[in-house]
Amino acid sequence: MSATETTKEKMLEAATVLFTSKGYHGTSIREIASKTGVNISLISYYFGGKQGLLxxxxxxxxxxxxxxxxxxxxxxxxxxxxxxxxxxxxxxxxxxxxxxxxxxxxxxxxxxxxxxxxxxxxxxxxxxxxxxxxxxxxxxxxxxxxxxxxxxxxxxxxxxxxxxxxxxxxxxxxxxxxxxxxxxxxxxxxxxxxxxxxxxxxxxxxxxxxxxxxxxxxxxxxxxx
Amino acid sequence: MSATETTKEKMLEAATVLFTSKGYHGTSIREIASKTGVNISLISYYFGGKQGLLxxxxxxxxxxxxxxxxxxxxxxxxxxxxxxxxxxxxxxxxxxxxxxxxxxxxxxxxxxxxxxxxxxxxxxxxxxxxxxxxxxxxxxxxxxxxxxxxxxxxxxxxxxxxxxxxxxxxxxxxxxxxxxxxxxxxxxxxxxxxxxxxxxxxxxxxxxxxxxxxxxxxxxxxxxx
Amino acid sequence: MSATETTKEKMLEAATVLFTSKGYHGTSIREIASKTGVNISLISYYFGGKQGLLxxxxxxxxxxxxxxxxxxxxxxxxxxxxxxxxxxxxxxxxxxxxxxxxxxxxxxxxxxxxxxxxxxxxxxxxxxxxxxxxxxxxxxxxxxxxxxxxxxxxxxxxxxxxxxxxxxxxxxxxxxxxxxxxxxxxxxxxxxxxxxxxxxxxxxxxxxxxxxxxxxxxxxxxxxx
Amino acid sequence: MSATETTKEKMLEAATVLFTSKGYHGTSIREIASKTGVNISLISYYFGGKQGLLxxxxxxxxxxxxxxxxxxxxxxxxxxxxxxxxxxxxxxxxxxxxxxxxxxxxxxxxxxxxxxxxxxxxxxxxxxxxxxxxxxxxxxxxxxxxxxxxxxxxxxxxxxxxxxxxxxxxxxxxxxxxxxxxxxxxxxxxxxxxxxxxxxxxxxxxxxxxxxxxxxxxxxxxxxx
DNA sequence: CATGAATGAGTCTTCATTCAT
DNA sequence: AATGAATGAAGACTCATTCAT
Structure with a gap:
């Protein structure tokens, strides 16, 4: 599994946890990034934005x-x-x-x-x-x-x-x-x-x-x- | 029903519609106020904020x-x-x-x-x-x-x-x-x-x-x- | 002249100065707001965004x-x-x-x-x-x-x-x-x-x-x- | 003309087109790189940054x-x-x-x-x-x-x-x-x-x-x- | 020579809220 | 009772740049 795939997977996992408990709009990508341990901009970089992640x-x-x-x-x-x-x-x-x-x-x-x-x-x-x-x-x-x-x-x-x-x-x-x-x-x-x-x-x-x-x-x- | 009650009721109604289709966090009080046809600040005034409305x-x-x-x-x-x-x-x-x-x-x-x-x-x-x-x-x-x-x-x-x-x-x-x-x-x-x-x-x-x-x-x- | 008009005018003036010397894209609305002495968000509030100001x-x-x-x-x-x-x-x-x-x-x-x-x-x-x-x-x-x-x-x-x-x-x-x-x-x-x-x-x-x-x-x- | 020179020239050409129509600040090096068909980092590599390109x-x-x-x-x-x-x-x-x-x-x-x-x-x-x-x-x-x-x-x-x-x-x-x-x-x-x-x-x-x-x-x- | 992953600072915008009127 | 001006914090996103490969 490439570095990209691993990071992406970690992001999806973090997003899952947060979205589930606080809802999509109630979660900020900052929280997701921080939970994943990566930089905010990486979310837009990989998924083309919060919506792409969703x-x-x-x-x-x-x-x-x-x-x-x-x-x-x-x-x-x-x-x-x-x-x-x-x-x-x-x-x-x-x-x-x-x-x-x-x-x-x-x-x-x-x-x-x-x-x-x-x-x-x-x-x-x-x-x-x-x-x-x-x-x-x-x-x-x-x-x-x-x-x-x-x-x-x-x-x-x-x-x-x-x-x-x-x-x-x-x-x-x-x-x-x-x-x-x-x-x-x-x-x-x-x-x-x-x-x-x-x-x-x-x-x-x-x-x-x-x-x-x-x-x-x-x-x-x-x-x- | 007093004017106040009517306005409050209208606000709750508008909030219901918007919250239902876009979720609580996905809806802004600005939209609610605008849909109700009143000033934004009235929501905080009546319900003590968005959370109070919820x-x-x-x-x-x-x-x-x-x-x-x-x-x-x-x-x-x-x-x-x-x-x-x-x-x-x-x-x-x-x-x-x-x-x-x-x-x-x-x-x-x-x-x-x-x-x-x-x-x-x-x-x-x-x-x-x-x-x-x-x-x-x-x-x-x-x-x-x-x-x-x-x-x-x-x-x-x-x-x-x-x-x-x-x-x-x-x-x-x-x-x-x-x-x-x-x-x-x-x-x-x-x-x-x-x-x-x-x-x-x-x-x-x-x-x-x-x-x-x-x-x-x-x-x-x-x-x- | 109403308070709004005065503030708007001041914003336009500040924007003029900054846009002229640094260009539209080279100027941030933060600078404009700060030069005007008001809050950033007021620009979107009054002009509906940077482009509206332009x-x-x-x-x-x-x-x-x-x-x-x-x-x-x-x-x-x-x-x-x-x-x-x-x-x-x-x-x-x-x-x-x-x-x-x-x-x-x-x-x-x-x-x-x-x-x-x-x-x-x-x-x-x-x-x-x-x-x-x-x-x-x-x-x-x-x-x-x-x-x-x-x-x-x-x-x-x-x-x-x-x-x-x-x-x-x-x-x-x-x-x-x-x-x-x-x-x-x-x-x-x-x-x-x-x-x-x-x-x-x-x-x-x-x-x-x-x-x-x-x-x-x-x-x-x-x-x- | 070496491969390097060609790439550099292509970059300058792409930058020219974009800068002209959208202005320097209005153009991102991402666009320039993409128009040139090379990787973003190559711009910093060749010209020492966007300003160097300018x-x-x-x-x-x-x-x-x-x-x-x-x-x-x-x-x-x-x-x-x-x-x-x-x-x-x-x-x-x-x-x-x-x-x-x-x-x-x-x-x-x-x-x-x-x-x-x-x-x-x-x-x-x-x-x-x-x-x-x-x-x-x-x-x-x-x-x-x-x-x-x-x-x-x-x-x-x-x-x-x-x-x-x-x-x-x-x-x-x-x-x-x-x-x-x-x-x-x-x-x-x-x-x-x-x-x-x-x-x-x-x-x-x-x-x-x-x-x-x-x-x-x-x-x-x-x-x- | 060239790439892609990753970053941090910065972008504009929207948010809920407050306050004087 | 109701408004509109104004705010500060936070929102998502884009930027130019770096670094290991």
Whole structure:
């Protein structure tokens, strides 16, 4: 890795941390440069300005994100149910490994600046498309109940990104840490549970026996009826 | 309403619009003043600065939000299932009526600035507490299956706020408009469906017949098996 | 004069001095603000930026310049010869009173930036037009010899602006001071002399007896044949 | 010519173009390097910085300029009148061949920075001296009328450099192109005309018959009395 | 001979805020 | 209650220059 690449990477990392906690506009390039340990002007030099840095950050993340989804779709599975969960799994793992950047990008996508829209819209469409394919296939196969494709995607996507976008909330209110392996394991089970209840067709429900709540053993917040 | 109150209200409105689309730091008080049609210094005069404006905006929203939840909890219902859905309903309606402010506040809560934490943490705790009460009660009653309280709250809350926080996404990708009455009506049904599948205990599932998909008649995205 | 106007005027004055001696790009607004004794940001506040200051400076000068020429043309004269000289006289006096600004504007007009062109072209056309009218009239009347209008304008204009654009040269090399009344008086005579030799038709040369060289008495640089 | 010399020459050429249209301070060495197609640092390497480049540019031009004048003075002529016009001719031709550099240097000389003064003052003095010699000689010979030496030099020099310094003006307003051979030819005649009227003593005027206005045949802007 | 990474000083501009009116 | 002049700090960015390679 060349000197340039190393420095660039360090900059992106510093920017990620700062952007995530203070927001894009709330962070000055001076802070980024200082955190990286280089001169201010190097940011404009490498990325052509603060905005270039933002674009690099987002594009880089979204590209990786989409790649995970695409690879997941290509991977052969027993049925659409397993594929759907595998998609979530890969995306979750991907975001876990870069949870700060994930949080920042997901938040930034809630703004409606033209710039953001330009960067993200293609990816969002693609994401919808991929989920859509799998869902439709599953319904046709009879694996899934005849659910509304769009509402299901919205729900599913919402659940997948939730721990990262609402990282702060999850941590403060529930004392859970979405960047830790433990969390992922549990969250996977929750998703599976949800999917089995909401997605599966009645005929398939018995085939796919929902994983029993053995993960609840390390959770003390249950109320016995 | 006095002249002062009107001006203040107009300022808050302008700030809401701008903050929502460009973020807090991305908006200058100059823009707010100009959009309101008043002198810049009036913002510092009324709110003691930009930060004061932010606090007023958030506190005001969160207070109303909590009030809705509290009133919903106090309202007598046939069972916890109905109460839970009624809570969602009130919150949804509250947010629909001020969807811009909702979006902004929800997004701002994903930052981890100390200021934001100070403003929001009490409300978040209270929200968790209220949902918690209802969920636990429902489990004890036997209305709800013995689900994990915390995961369920996270999921439920995620679903409720999703259309407003991800307003941009929902609009661009699915061409739906969460601020329109039509949307609320449909979203209510989705929530009910979800709740019936995920929350209800087996014994109750028959009692509460899930509302059939008659809303799907205006939706063309179904795939028949 | 309001506080604003006074401050603005002071800024324009400071900018004139600095721009003239160091050029537009060679001068920082910090220097201008500091020389004016106000805060830096006031420049952007009043003129909308450094460029706005430049435009104000140039437009203001050029407007005054053209007004002199127009008034001179409107003033009734015995013949075109007197009018022509009167035009020069008024412009000279105008520039003498703001010789720094004159120098700066005249120099700036030798650049070919788009901005400058946009500001100046209209004025230059008008100037040509006014000179043109008088020259043509003079030729028709028989006051002037049938000279080339365009070459004559170029020559005449060159002579009029020379002392101000080449102020530095005139001062350093000839120890003359174009901003002093004395200079103007002498220069007027030179122009008259030039005009009588170059412009007047033979028939008129006798009528308008060239003013004898009595101004040469305070000049020691003559060589007797 | 070595590779070095070629690169240096290309740099000077690029600098000339940019300095002329945007001014010295308005041009960055980055632009110069980029236009030349070499690395930025090479400018500091070759010329010891931006200022060094400026000095090289000016000195080079002024040296050539003076050489022309000196050679003209040394060349034997029938009388001072012919010599004077020959001086103008050589200088005009010299500037025509490098009209961009001429324009830039002439404009730069209207600034009063210390640096510029240091570079130019010697040359200006020399120029004055050379013109002075010829003028005085001519007056003593009786070729020239007893004109004021200094005013005449100012006027003469002004006329000679005008087309190059005011290149933009001449082009935009009169649609003439001082860098084309055609222009030079016409301008030479204008100068001769001017000189015959302004400089020549009465006794000599008949000897040197002013060239009739045959150049006016391609000029349509004449007004017949 | 020529390059690219890196720097520090400096650029213009915008920010939120204050104060006298 | 509301304004507009004015400020100081901070914003992003560009500058010319250096140095190791």
């Amino acid at each position: 674009e690099a950050l987002m594009t880089d993340f979204l590209e990786g994100y989409m790649e995970e989804l695409e690879l997941a779709v290509k991977t052969p599975h027993h049925d659409s149910y397993e594929k759907m969960l595998y998609m979530a799994e890969r995306v979750l793992t991907f975001m876990k490994e870069r949870h700060l950047r994930a949080r920042f990008v997901l938040r930034e996508m809630t703004l409606d600046s033209t710039l953001i829209r330009e960067i993200t819209s293609t990816y969002l469409m693609k994401e919808k498309h991929l989920y859509s394919i799998v869902l439709k296939k599953g319904i046709q196969e009879g694996t899934f109940a005849p659910v509304s494709v769009q509402w299901t995607i919205m729900q599913f996507r919402g659940m997948v990104i939730m721990p990262y976008l609402h990282h702060q909330y999850v941590r403060e209110v529930f004392h859970l840490h979405p960047q830790q392996p433990h969390f992922i394991k549990m969250y996977r089970k929750e998703l599976r549970e949800w999917a089995s209840k909401v997605l599966l067709s009645d005929s398939k429900k018995e085939e796919h026996k929902a994983i029993p709540f053995h993960h609840t053993q390390h959770q003390a917040d249950f109320v016995q009826p | 606090e007023a905006l958030m506190t005001d929203f969160l207070e109303g939000y909590m009030e809705e939840l509290e009133l919903a909890v106090k309202t007598p219902h046939h069972d916890s299932y109905e109460k839970m859905l009624y809570m969602a309903e009130r919150v949804l309606t509250f947010m629909k009526e001020r969807h811009l402010r909702a979006r902004f506040v929800l997004r701002e809560m994903t930052l981890d600035s100390t200021l934001i934490r100070e403003i929001t943490s009490t409300y978040l705790m209270k929200e968790k507490h209220l949902y918690s009460i209802v969920l636990k009660k429902g489990i004890q009653e036997g209305t709800f299956a013995p689900v994990s309280v915390q995961w369920t709250i996270m999921q439920f809350r995620g679903m409720v706020i999703m259309p407003y926080l991800h307003h941009q996404y929902v609009r661009e990708v699915f061409h739906l408009h969460p601020q329109q009455p039509h949307f609320i009506k449909m979203y209510r049904k989705e929530l009910r469906e979800w709740a019936s599948k995920v929350l209800l205990s087996d014994s109750k599932k028959e009692e509460h017949k899930a509302i059939p998909f008659h809303h799907t008649q205006h939706q063309a995205d179904f795939v028949q098996p | 435009e104000a400076l140039m437009t203001d000068f050029l407007e005054g310049y053209m007004e002199e020429l127009e008034l001179a043309v409107k003033t009734p004269h015995h013949d075109s010869y007197e009018k022509m000289l009167y035009m020069a006289e008024r412009v000279l006096t105008f520039m003498k009173e703001r010789h720094l600004r004159a120098r700066f504007v005249l120099r700036e007009m030798t650049l070919d930036s788009t901005l400058i062109r946009e500001i100046t072209s209209t004025y230059l056309m008008k100037e040509k037009h006014l000179y043109s009218i008088v020259l043509k009239k003079g030729i028709q009347e028989g006051t002037f010899a049938p000279v080339s209008v365009q070459w004559t304008i170029m020559q005449f204009r060159g002579m009029v602006i020379m002392p101000y654009l080449h102020h530095q040269y005139v001062r350093e090399v000839f120890h003359l001071h174009p901003q002093q009344p004395h200079f103007i008086k002498m220069y007027r005579k030179e122009l008259r002399e030039w005009a009588s030799k170059v412009l007047l038709s033979d028939s008129k040369k006798e009528e308008h007896k060239a003013i004898p060289f009595h101004h040469t008495q305070h000049q020691a640089d003559f060589v007797q044949p | 000095e090289a540019l000016m000195t080079d031009f002024l040296e050539g300029y003076m050489e022309e004048l000196e050679l003209a003075v040394k060349t034997p002529h029938h009388d001072s009148y012919e010599k004077m016009l020959y001086m103008a001719e050589r200088v005009l031709t010299f500037m025509k061949e490098r009209h961009l550099r001429a324009r830039f240097v002439l404009r730069e000389m209207t600034l009063d920075s210390t640096l510029i003064r240091e570079i130019t003052s010697t040359y200006l003095m020399k120029e004055k001296h050379l013109y002075s010699i010829v003028l005085k000689k001519g007056i003593q010979e009786g070729t020239f009328a007893p004109v004021s030496v200094q005013w005449t030099i100012m006027q003469f020099r002004g006329m000679v450099i005008m087309p190059y310094l005011h290149h933009q003006y001449v082009r935009e307003v009169f649609h003439l192109h001082p860098q084309q051979p055609h222009f030079i030819k016409m301008y030479r005649k204008e100068l001769r005309e001017w000189a015959s009227k302004v400089l020549l003593s009465d006794s000599k005027k008949e000897e040197h018959k002013a060239i009739p206005f045959h150049h006016t045949q391609h000029q349509a802007d004449f007004v017949q009395p």
